[in-house]
Amino acid sequence: MTRTDNDDQIPKLWQLAFGAMPAQVINAAVTLGVPDALAEGPRTSAEVARVTGAHEASLRRLLRGMAGMGLVEAQGDDSYALTDMGRPLRSDVPESLRDMVLLFAGDAMWRSWGGLAETVRTGRNAFERIHGLPYFEYYARHPEEYAVFNRAMGEDTRVAGRALAQGYDFSPYKTVVDVGGGNGALLTCLLLAHPGLRGIVFDRAEGVAQAAETLAGAGLSDRCDVVAGDAFDHVVTGGDLYVLKSVLHDWDDEHVLAILRNCRAAMPDHGRLLVMEPLMPERAEDLGPAHGIVTTDMDLLVTTGGRVRSEGEFAALFQAAGFRLTGARRLGDHEYLDAAYHSVVEGTPV
Secondary structure, eight states: OOOOGGGGGHHHHHHHHTTHHHHHHHHHHHHHTHHHHTTTSOEEHHHHHHHHTOOHHHHHHHHHHHHHHTSEEEETTTEEEEOTTTGGGSSSSTTOOHHHHHHHSSHHHHHHHTTHHHHHHHSOOHHHHHHSSOHHHHHHTOHHHHHHHHHHHHHHHHHHHHHHHHHSOOTTOSEEEEETOTTSHHHHHHHHHOTTOEEEEEEOTTTSTTHHHHHHHTTOGGGEEEEEOOTTTOOOOOOSEEEEESOGGGSOHHHHHHHHHHHHHHSOTTOEEEEEEOOOOSSGGGOTTOHHHHHHHHHHHHTTSOOOOOHHHHHHHHHHHTEEEEEEEEOOOBTTBOTTSOEEEEEEEO
């Protein structure tokens, strides 16, 4: 049989087409607490089953599947040990991705992704159609899932926040307002890295529910206030630098303009705006290896109805809201992030 160039692409296509299966192996492992059960060292499948309350024979098969993916290593006597790749699935490590897995592979998101074809057919996001509520309203009505959401966003923010803290000059500013700041993870990174800064976490009441605890745990309660409010109605005053991290891409242009205009109304004329999000290249052929950007864009299509925007699209929105876009750049590579995923878009009031 003659071999064709397409034969080399089949394994890659297979991985993509059946990627749901390994994702659910990881989700099952995290949901059951398998990585935490292996935190202290190797255990037999019977021991892990006892600790997690799982069916032993089925748990053994799950561990075998995890071993095939490189998350655990099979050892003698039916024992398994967590690998370096599997370590971030633990709940007690600084680089934990546990809640990101629980959010994106959990039932609410999982069912929504199953409706992608219908979303593309109709233009209506699958999440609202399937669950009967808009994305954020759904999580507001499900406190336990919202807690997972906030922790997941905090996991992503801890990585991106360190990059922002190191890659942006905060010396001209006195008070940073994190609009949509959730549990305070971003400001924790910034204030720890810059002792002269003060901060304000601003978000809806359910969003900031964990912020005081996060800030207190970092010893920052005296340098950061927590203020509840809705950015579509108003934004808290008192800052000279306003940061929006992973907020605007959740919304359509009308809602984005409302947030940006409220930021402009709240900040002084010498203030600055930082939008921290992935940037879509102006041309599809320039995407290169930045596949995480298009995956995020598809996720927003399915869930919130938002989208990943280009620098040109941000420039137009900034202008309509009373800002001038003064720069846009990537934060740089990070071992846990797509190299092009997080960018900083800066604006100044006009």
